[in-house]
Amino acid sequence: MRTKYRQWAVDYLDEHPEVVFEQIDFSNPFFLDKPFKMEIGSGKGDFIVEMAKKYPDVNYLAVERVRTVAGMMVKKIVEEDIPNVKVFANDINIIFNEIKDESVDEIYLNFVDPWPKKRHAKRRLTYINLLNQYYRILKKGGLVIFKSDNDGLFEFTNEEFTKTKFKVLVSEEKYEFDSEKDAMTEYETKFRNRGQNIHRIIAIK
Numbered sequence: 197m198r199t200k201y202r203q204w205a206v207d208y209l210d211e212h213p214e215v216v217f218e219q220i221d222f223s224n225p226f227f228l229d230k231p232f233k234m235e236i237g238s239g240k241g242d243f244i245v246e247m248a249k250k251y252p253d254v255n256y257l258a259v260e261r262v263r264t265v266a267g268m269m270v271k272k273i274v275e276e277d278i279p280n281v282k283v284f285a286n287d288i289n290i291i292f293n294e295i296k297d298e299s300v301d302e303i304y305l306n307f308v309d310p311w312p313k314k315r316h317a318k319r320r321l322t323y324i325n326l327l328n329q330y331y332r333i334l335k336k337g338g339l340v341i342f343k344s345d346n347d348g349l350f351e352f353t354n355e356e357f358t359k360t361k362f363k364v365l366v367s368e369e370k371y372e373f374d375s376e377k378d379a380m381t382e383y384e385t386k387f388r389n390r391g392q393n394i395h396r397i398i399a400i401k
């Protein structure tokens with residue numbers, strides 16, 4: 197995601213501690229009182245803001261490691277006064293060890309970076325080590341929901357799931373957008389406008 201350096205967006209994170217978790221304390225009622233779902237690599241937050249509006253009885257954590265991008269997401273959350281989304285503006289790998297076993301209802305991976313070079317496969321957010329982490333933190337019956345335009349990443353992710361204990365419920369080349377239950381991400385809007393197929397995988401613990 198190319199974004200010009202925007203200091204205001206970084207400052208915005210500091211100015212909104214009610215939305216931004218600098219550290220994550222999973223004993224916070226936010227993670228315990230309602231179903232808890234997280235998106236990893238949220239970008240500017242189009243998806244998570246829309247989902248939070250659709251499902252006010254769910255609490256969402258948006259994880260985005262680029263602070264300027266996360267700042268733009270926080271602005272949307274503040275301006276729309278969305279109470280059920282918090283943001284962790286850092287790398288997901290920093291908090292994995294803090295997340296308790298069987299504590300998450302759903303994990304969304306939307307248009308994550310494909311890292312096309314084979315030698316970078318371990319950086320993909322669907323590399324087996326990460327899928328195993330997702331398995332650990334998901335509740336029984338919890339889901340990973342993956343969407344991507346990228347053929348190579350779709351193939352790789354299908355293959356990685358076969359090495360785990362997940363059961364793949366859905367693996368579709370061409371996902372017809374479900375406007376009732378789902379929300380569009382910024383990338384999804386862009387790729388659909390270009391007429392590209394969107395792939396989707398849903399895997400259950």
Ligand SMILES: C[S@@+](CC[C@H](N)C(=O)[O-])C[C@H]1O[C@@H](n2cnc3c(N)ncnc32)[C@H](O)[C@@H]1O
Nearest residue numbers: 237238239260261262287288306307381382383
């Ligand atoms: C290609 S963008 C897609 C953004 C958004 N999900 C969408 O569909 O419009 C991927 C985003 O994931 C973020 N990201 C990649 N690896 C991450 C990690 N390990 N932890 C947190 N965020 C990450 C990147 O900074 C980038 O903003």
